[in-house]
Amino acid sequence: MNRSSNLMGRKRGRPRKYAEIVGQGINVDEETKRIFRVALNRFYYNQGLSLVRTYEMMRREYYAVKVQDNEGTERAVLKPSAETPTLGQFKYHFYKERDWKREVSARQGKKNYLQNHRPLVGDSTTQAFGPGSVYQIDATIADVYLVSRYNRNWIIGRPVVYGVVDSFSHMICGLYIGLEGPSWIGAMMALANTVQDKVEFCKEYGIDIEEEDFPVHHLPESLLCDQGEIASKLAEPMIRNLNIKVMTTPSYRPELKALVERYFGTLNGYVQAILPGGIQPDFRERGSHDYRLDATLDLYQFTQIMIRAILYHNNHHWMSTYQRDPLMIEDGVDPIPIRLWNWGIKNRAGKLRSISEELMRLHLMPTSTASVTARGIRFNGMLYSSERALKERWFERARNEGSIKVTVSYDPRNLNFIYLPNDSGKGFDKCYLLDHQARYRDKTLQEIEHLIQQEKLSQKTNEDKVLQSKANLLSEIEEIIRDAELMTKQEQNKGDSKRKRVRDIRINRGLEKTLNRQADAFELDKQKSQEMNEGQVIQLNPATVDDELSPELNLLKKKQKEKRNGSDE
Secondary structure, eight states: OHHHHHHHHSOOSSOOTTHHHHOOOOOOOHHHHHHHHHHIIIIIISSOOOHHHHHHHHHHHHSEEEEEOTTSOEEEEEOOGGGSOOHHHHHHHHHHTOOHHHHHHHHHOHHHHHHHTSOOOSOGGGGOSSTTSEEEEEEEEOSBOEEOSSOTTOEEEOOEEEEEEETTTOOEEEEEEESSOSSHHHHHHHHHHHTSOHHHHHHHTTOOOOGGGSOOOOBOSEEEEOSSGGGSGGGHHHHHHHOOEEEEOOTTOGGGGHHHHHHHHHHHHHHGGGSTTBOOTTTTSTTOOOGGGGOOOBHHHHHHHHHHHHHHHHHHOOOTTOOOOHHHHHHTOOSOHHHHHHHHHHHSOSOOBOOOHHHHHHHHSOEEEEEEETTEEEETTEEEEEHHHHHTTHHHHHHHHOOEEEEEEEETTEEEEEEEEOTTSSOEEEEEEOGGGGGGTTOOHHHHHHHHHHHHHHHHHTHHHHHHHHHHHHHHHHHHHHHHHHHHHHHOOTTOOHHHHHHTHHHHHHHHHHHHHHHHSOOTTHHHHHHHHHHOOOOOOHHHHHHHSOHHHHHHHHHHHHHHHTOOO
C-alpha cells in the first residue's frame, strides 16, 4: 500500500530538462483531463484558437491565482510550471482523444467535413444492375477561358459543362457545353442529349463516327443528382411523363455520385493542361501572367475537344479501379466503358428505353398554365393560336362561355412558340405567336418580362400626369358648356313653344348642313381669291338676290326676320 502511494506521488513520464530549476511538474489525473476537455471545448472548438493559444488560455483561466495590485486592480498571476501541466502533456492527451469529425465540423464547417474528411466506403457502381439502371448527372465550370465566335477579341469567360454518366459501365451518355447555368436549362440540354443520335450530334461538330463508337441514345430508369435543379418542380413533367425515378444525394455528399464527379476530373486531365486560356496554379501571384489573356478557343472548338475526349474515354479508357463481378471476369470483359456497356446490353438488358428527340425535349420543357380567351391563347401576356384551337373553335367558346385554362410547355429561350401536350403525353400541338404580337418575337422570357415590367413602370410613373391631363380636359369641357349655356340663354326666343322647337329639327338640320357645306368646301389657292375680291367691287341687284338664293337660304332669311319681329309665323 505504501509502495502504491509512493508510485502515485512520483512524477511519471520522461524527466524534465532543467528540473532542478523549473521543477518536476505534475501528473495528469482525471481532474486535469477534465480541465483539458473544458479548455478544448471553449477555446479550440468554439473559438477556433490554435492548440498553443488554447493551452495559454487554459493556464490563464484554470492555473492562475487572482490577486489585486496596490491600486485595487484584479489580475491573474500564473502558477509556476512545477504546478502546471506542460504543453507536451496537453498535446499528448489532445491527439490521443482527437475527434476528427467534431474538429473539422466545428472549426471548418460541416460542409467541409462531409466533402473532404468523411470516410469513403462502398462503390456507386453497385447501385446499377445494368446499362441504364442509373444515370448520374452533375455540372461544373470548366477550367478554361473562351473567346466569342462573333468577335475573337471578346473573352466570354469559362463555360458550363454538364455530364451524364451511366453508373454500370461508366459510359458518358450525355453532355452539354455552353453558357447556361448551372441551371435547369443546362440540365435540360444534357438530358436531351442522352436520347440524341450521337452520330448526328458529332457530325454537327465536324466529327465523323460510326454507331458502334457511341451507341447511347436511351432513357435511364433512374437519375441520381444533387439537391439542385433536377430536384426542383421544373423536372416534374419529365418524371411524370417519362417515368424516370429521380434520386437525390444529401447536401455536401458529392461522393455518392462519384462517377460523374470523377468524369470532370478525368476530362480535365485529358485536355486542361494543354488548352490555351486554362487556369494556372500561380494565378494572382505577384508578377504572374494573366492566363485569361491567352484565351483562344471558342465554344464550338472547345465542344469539339470535349467530344474527342469523351470518345477516347468511352472507347479506350482502362479503369483499373473498376470492380468486375465474377461473370465479367469469366467472360474476359475489359474494364473499358464501351466493353462494359455492350456486355451489359447482352447479359443484363431490359433497362434501356428509346424515345424521339422531340418528345424528350417536350417533356423536359417547363410547364405552366395559359388561358384560352376570345383573342387567343394568353400566356405571360402574349397571345397565340394553333390549328387545334381553330379546328375545335376554342376562341368562340371562350367568348361565349368564359376563358378556359390549359397546360402548355415552353422554352424560355424562344417564346415564338409554345406547345400543348396531348393527354397521352405522346404528342403535342404547336402554338404560334400572333402577328400583332410581333414585339415579343425572338425574345427570351427574361427579355419579355423585363419589357412588361418597364411598361408597367412607365404607366405608373405617368399616372399622375395622365390624371392631371384628364382633369384639365374636364375643366376645358365644363368651360365650353358654361359658354354655350350663357349664349343659348341670351339668344333663345322665350316665345317659341316646345312643339315648334321639336317640329323644326329637320328644317334646322338642313339649314345647318347648307351653311357647313359652304364653310367646309375645299378652295385651292384661297389667298389669291381673297386678293382679287379685295380689288374688285361686285354690284348685286337687290331685286334678283332673293331669286338667286337657294330655297334653304331664303328660309333662313325668313326665320331671322321672324326672330327680329318676335313673330311665330
